[in-house]
Amino acid sequence: MTTNDIHATLQTYGVEAARSAIINEVSGVFAAYSIGVDPRHISLIADYMTFEGGYKAFNRKCIATNASPLAKMSFESTCKFLTDATIYGDYDVLNNPSARLVVGAPILAGTGICDVLQEAA
Amino acid sequence: MIAPNTTDASTFQTLKWNQEAINPGRQAAYPALQAAVAPHLESFNAIFEGSRDSPALIDLALNDLPERVVYDLPPDSQTLGGGSQPGNRLSIWFEQVTLDRPRNFIAPSSQVTRPSELSFPAEARERKVTYRGQLNVKFCWRVNDGPVNSDVRGLGSLPVMVRSNRCNLQNMGPAQLTKHREESEEAGGYFIMNGNEKIIRFLIVPRSNYITAIYRPSFNKRGPTYSAYGVTIRCLRPDTTSSTITVHYLTDGDLTLRLYFRKREYLLPLMLVMRALVEVSDKELFLAIVQGDFDNTFLTDRVELLLRSSKRLGLRTRLQYLQYLGAHFRVVLNLPRHYTDAQVGEELIRQVIAVHLKDNRDKFNLLVAMVQKIYGIVSGEYAADNGDSANNHEILLPGHLYLAMIKERLDDILSGFVEYAEMSHRRGESVNITNHKSIARIWSKLSPDIGRRISNFLATGNLVSQSGLDLNQTAGFTIIAEKLNFLRYISHFRCVHRGAFFATMKTTSVRKLLPESWGFMCPVHTPDGTPCGLLTHLSHTCRITVGRPDTSEIPRLLVSLGMSQIFHRSVANPANVTVQLDGRVVGYCTSQMAAEIARNLRHFKVTGAHPGLPLDMEIAYVPLSRGGQYPGLYLFTGSSRMIRPVKYLCAPEGDATDLIGTMEQVYLDIACMSEDVVPHVTTHMEFSPTHILSILANMTPFSDFNQSPRNMYQCQMGKQTMGTPAQALAYRADNKLYRIQSGQSPIVRAKLHADYGFDEFPNGTNACVAVISYTGYDMEDAMILNKSAHERGFKYGTVYKTELIDLSEGSRNSTIMSRFGLDPLNLNRPEVTKYLDIDGLPHIGARLPAGAPLYAFINETTNRNIVKTYKGPEEAVVDSVRLLGADSGTVALQKVAIVLRIPRPPVIGDKFSSRHGQKGVCSQKWPAIDMPFSESGIQPDIIINPHAFPSRMTIGMFVESIAAKAGAMNGCTQDSTPFQFSEHHTAADHFGEQLVQAGYNYHGNEPMYSGITGEEFQADIYFGVVYYQRLRHMVNDKFQVRSTGPINPLTHQPVKGRKRAGGIRFGEMERDALIAHGVSYLLQDRLLNCSDYTMAQVCKLCGSVISPVHVPDMTSGSRGAFRPRPSVKLSVKCQTCQTAKGITVISMPFVFRYLAAELASMNIRLTLKVGDV
Known part of the structure; x- marks a missing residue:
């Protein structure tokens, strides 16, 4: 039993079911054109869309739930997110790549995932 | 129609070309070429010279100008609207506008020319000036009703279209043209502006004199009760200027008329206008619109409403309506003040309504037809017309725009004259209009230089106009005719633009290829990308009508064929449709009768x-339908229409040529091939299916054989090819x-190639092209060039650049500040004299490396010799030096x-392509000894990869390959005209047999041997001859490298642009790739260290990046002088915290500091929490 109604799946069977429904639907679109896409790409998308417990879209509206104001600003509608961040006195802990690039810090992924801790001489 | 090529098409006709080059003839050798440019020339010619049937357009335009009157007393001393008129009245008008042939030594605009020697286009091109002739006008005036005086006045010099009837090259043949430094086949059709060849391009405008019904939801927004329905007609005056009127349907059943005057729109109740046109009773109006169809309550109800609403104004007679109109439009129209209101109303009708x-x-009848049509559309009986389809289009011709x-x-000058007098009145000065001298004095205050205004238009393409000329764009009317190669050049003259307004539209419906444009617009030849479908090209047989034939006999003929004229409305038949001749309702008949008339007319x-019937007359019979186009018989004889020749099959003595237009084509039965002919139905047949293609697509x-987009790409790439731009290269000064x-001449060519x-x-x-995967350097559309072929001169190209040096540039007055030359000091410097002569100009043939002296001049005031250098970067050879004199020659x-x-x-890196949209970049020049070779020892000039074919499906390239191979063996050309082969007679068989005869494999492949091992390849290689183009995109113009270099002063980031030694953007997607790859430090290197890395002071206490400032250290050194101490930390202090305690240095992008500063300017504080390191 399947449905392409992600919302109904979410309501009835929970977020994991919604996630797999998204995977099925997205890969179904590619399959219609016989385009091979690595499942990791699609599961990444599905993870992003569902990791908050509900499901959300992939656009500037839904990036608003992101904790990092700098990441939001560097995505789209810079001015709106800047205004919001200013009004609410928002802060950024500089964890995600977009925010770290803004201040020129190496991103905390890949080769930047570890750091050297050494007593100052 | 293009005359069939009578000479043997299968030879290269080398001797014939040779003969013609040595002895150019008196007649153009390629009439087809001249015909391609004809609409440009003919429309320009029509301005100043009329034909037997119609006077010159300029004379018609002069007649149409409104009367201008100057008074010698201010307005308040006279009674408005007639009555007694104290003071004198001076009427002014123009007669006889003449354009002289271009001459040298053109006198100032205020004087009449004095005779001098003729100037020719080549001179204008080489001197980088404008090719123009003196424009004169006979300025006439009379005081009150006294005698008419006149004066011939100069209006400046007007650019002249090359090879027009005002050009000095008119009627010249190849022999004379070459003598005047032109191409032997110079076709003209352009203007020369500052040495550049400028074309006024064809613009699509709504079909004139045809009532178009439009359904446009945006009409709803015009006001309350406005519906989306309207009918509009673009009325063309005899002088080809136009005025558009629109009738809007309101949801309450009423109709309003929208008109434009001087870019302003006015909405009038339609009844007001109709009643002002003729004296008409309610009954007559009712009968005229309802046309006997009394049972149609939809119609009768609305007409009743219409009549009722017209009573609101309380006016009765036509005079009252006219006076009402006149009173409201008196200020707008700016007419002589002695005009009565009724006269103003009349003038409004003359100038704007159904012009x-x-x-x-006739105007009244037309409005009736518009009313009938709009009710027909609103009721759903008929469909609205499609404004995007070719049958509702015509072409705005260059000459017509020029005339407009x-x-x-001209009108501006006259109204300027009036304006000047009125200004004087307002200033309280007296205006004397009775003597010649004072009239000349007023004239001298005007700016009558029409030539300068129009030169500006041609040079920029910007239309500066009070009225807007009934066009909905103000820029982009002209283009430069680039002589990149001949294909591109000729395409400029055939291109048609949909209009700048449509380029901004988000919907794609205007760009669609509609079946109505069959045979008129080339379906292939349009660019891809932004201008796709908006910039189209005429098919090669499409012509555009110019001129208005005499149609006075046609109504009589129509009556004799069964049409009934309008005599009394009460006897109208509901089944009747209108017969319109160039937008004039000439009569009515039933639809069946209209079909019969159309058939007969066409035959005649x-x-x-x-x-009396011109061949290019369009006979559009629109049959009755349910929900189709509004029926009627529409005859068009005017200019600007697209027409094309097709075979008429019903002529008694065999086949005849009919010229058909876009509107009638839809309702004609035209067979494409002879097997498509249906007996007793088909009336026409195409001469050739290739007639739908443009010159280039042909x-x-x-x-x-190709996938269709590939043919579009070829049309683009053909125009970007480095070819032979001109033969008179020595006389050209293009940038x-x-x-x-x-x-070379292609072995495989269409028949039209020779035409x-x-x-x-x-x-x-x-x-010689081998399709083989060899060496790996042919991956991804790269191609391998044979090094020996290259060394023999294969695809060797040259770029000519013209550097224009004007010493007087920038100096205000005419005194000479500098002269070319070398002073004795420089004459003793061999590094200068190696390149420059004593005259300060380079030696012909000198090789200039980057930085070498290019020219030198001596400044008269400082007496310094300034040597300017060649900027490079490539080595160049001085080809020629032209000394350019001024206009006066003194x-x-x-x-x-x-x-x-x-x-x-x-x-390596240069771009090449075959003629099938198969482009590639040269990846290697491979030594000949390592190239593969065939049984006969032939090596390919070019190797391309077989992977270029499966997805692109350019079978035409395969066919060309074997066709040219067979042609090369037999020493003949091969005809590549499309649509020649069929399932039963395939190209593969046709050329395969020729190949076998020449001793080759039937399929075009042959055994080949590796140039490296000498072994035969396992597979036979497809090896043949393909005509290759070298495209102008060359790596020498494009390569861009930078390590460090200029930065943006605001952001400290590297600038962009090849010219400024800028960098290439490392963008969002590149960033994403590196993040995904996990190379954090490479990413930091790209985005920070190699960009706007900065060490910034931050105050740890307040967290600000902008508050730490340098403060002069007052404790040491000389007092007052700012001298920062070596240690930065000590001299920096936080402005907010008033201490240097919290200052620390961290690295960050400079833009981040800039961002903090920008935010601070908006009163937003940005703080950083800096921990201890």
């Missing part, structure tokens, strides 16, 4: 049975010219044009 008709009764601008300027016009060999030295004389301007080379030399020749042999 293609003279008679008010001249006409408006094609067979010439009635001399040049693609075997285009019917940049590309030329290929090893041009258009493309052999005069070769565009590529026949290359000024010292100030202007020089140096033509530099830059050799461009093909290098």
Whole structure:
């Protein structure tokens, strides 16, 4: 039993079911054109869309739930997110790549995932 | 129609070309080429010279100008609207506008020219000036009703279209043209502005004199009760200027008329206008609109409403309506103040309402037809017309636009005259209009230089106009006719633009290829990308009508064929449809009768049975339908229509040529091929299926074998090819010219190739092409060039650049500040004299490396010798130096044009393409000893990868390959006209047999041997001859590298742009790739260290990056002087915290500091929490 109604799946069977429904639907679109896409790409998308417990879209509206104001600003509608961040006195802990690039810090992924801790001489 | 090529098409006709080059004839050798440019020339010619049937357009335009009157007393001393008129009245008008042939030594605009020697276009091109002739006008005036005086006045010099009837090259044949430094086949059709060849391009405008019904939801927004329905008609005056009126349907059943005057729109109740046109009773109006169809309550109800609403104004007679109109439009129209209100109303009707008709009764009938049509559309009985389809289009011709601008300027001068007098009145000065001298004085205050205004229009393409000329764009009317190669050049004259307004539209419906444009617009030849579908090209047989034939006999003929004229409305038949001739309702008949009339008319016009019927008359019979186009019989004879020749099959003495238009084509039965003919139905047949293609699309060999987008790409790439731009290269001074030295005539060519004389301007080379995966350097559309072929001159190209040097540039007055020359000091410097002569100009043939002296001049005031250098970067050869004199010919030399020749042999990275949209980049010049070779020892010039074919499906290239191979063996050309082969007679068989006869494999492949091992390949290689083009995109113009270099002063980031030694953007997607790859430090290196890395002071206490500031250290050194101490930390202090305690240094992008500063300016504080390191 399947449905392409992600919302109904979410309501009835929970977020994991919604996630797999998204995977099925997205890969179904590619399959219609016989385009091979690595499942990791699609599961990444599905993870992003569902990791908050509900499901959300992939656009500037839904990036608003992101904790990092700098990441939001560097995505789209810079001015709106800047205004919001200013009004609410928002802060950024500089964890995600977009925010770290803004201040020129190496991103905390890949080769930047570890750091050297050494007593100052 | 293009005359069939009578000479043997299968030879290269080398001797014939040779003969013609040595002994140019008196007649153009390629009439087809001249015909391609004809609409440009004919429309320009029509301005100043009329034909037997119609006077010159300029004379018609002069007649149409409103009367201008000057008074010698201020307005308040006279009674408005007639009555007694104290003071004098001066009427002014123009007669006889004449344009002289271009001459040298053109006198100032205020004087009449004095005779001098003729000037020719080549001179204008080389001197980088405008090719223009003196425009004169006979200025006439009379005081009160006294005698008419006149004066001939100069209106400046007007640019003249090359080879028009005002050009000095008119009627010249190849022999004379070459004598005047032109191409032997110069077709003209353009203007020369500052040495550039400028074309006014064709613009699509709504079909004139046809009532178009439109359904446009945005009409709803015009006001309350406005519906989406309207009918509009673009009325063409006899002088080809136009005025559009629109009737809007309101949801309460009423109708309003929308008109434009001087870019402002006015909405009037339609009834007001109709009643002002003729004296008409309610009953007559009712009968006229309802046309006997009394049972149609939809119609009768609305007409009743219409009549009722017209009572609101409380006016009764026509005079009252006219006075009402006049009173409201008096200020707008700016007419002589002695006009009565009724006269103003009359003038409004003359100037704006249905201007293609003279008679008010005709105008009334037209409005009735508009009302009938709009009710027909609103009721759903008929469909609205499609404004995007070719049957509702015509072409705005260059000459007509040119005339419209001249006409408006002429009126501006007259109204300027009136304006000046009115200004004087307001200032309280007396205006004397009775003597010649004072009239000349007022004239001297005006700016009558029409030539300068129009020159500006041609040079910029911007239309500066009070009225807007009934067009909905103000820029982009002209283009430069680039002589990149001949294909591109000729395409400029055939391109049609949909209009700048449509380019901004988000919807794609205007760009669609509609079946109505069949045979008129080329379906292939349109660019891809932004202008796709908006910039189209005329098919090669499409012509555009110019001129208005005499149609006065046609209504009589129509009556004799069964049409009934309008005599009394009460006897109208509901089944009748209108018969319209050029937007005039000439009568009514039933639809069946209209079909019969259309058939007869067509027969008469094609067979010439009635001399009064022009062959290009369009007979659009629109049959009755349910929900289709509004029916009627529409006849068009006017200019600007697209027409094309097709075979008429019903002529008694065999086949005849009919010229059909876009509107009638939809309702004609035209067979494409002879097997499509249906007996007793088909009336017409195409001469050839290739007639739907543009000149350029016809040049693609075997285009019917290719996937269609590939043919579009070829149309683009054909225009970017380095070819032979011109033969008179020595007399050209274009900014940049590309030329290929090893041009050849293609072995495989369409029949039309010879008709258009493309052999005069070769565009590529026949290359031996092997389709093989060899060496790996042919991956991803790369191609391998044979190094020995390259060394023999294969695809060797040259770029000519003209450097224009004007010493007087920038100086305000005419005194000479500098002169070319070398002073004794520089004459003793061999590094200067190696390149420059004593005259300060380079030696012809000198090789200039980057930084070498290019020219030198001596400044008269400082007496310094300034040597300017060649900027490079490539080595160039001085091809020629032209000394350019001023117009008067008496000024010292100030202007020089140096033509530099830059050799461009093909290098790795240069772009090439076959004629099938198969482009590739040269990846290697492979040594001949390592190239594969065939049984006969032939090595390919070019190797391309077989992977280029499966997805692109350019079978035409395969066919070309074997066709040219067979042609090369037999020494003959091969016809590549599309649509020649069929399932039963395939191209593969046709050329395969020729190959077998020449001793080759039937399929075009042959055994080949590796140039490296000498072994035979396992597979046979497809090896043949393909005509290759070298495209102008060359790596030498494109490569861009930078390590460090200029930065943006605001952000400290590297600047962009090749010219400024900028960098290449490392963008969002590149960033994403590196994040995904996990290379954090590489990413930091790209985005920070190699960009805007900065060490910034931050105050740890307040977290601000902008508050730490340098403060002068007052404790040491000399007092007052700012001298920062070596240690930065100590001299920096936080402005907010007033201490240096918290200052620390961290690295960050400079833009981040900039961002903090920008935010601070908006009162937003940005703080950083900095921990201890």
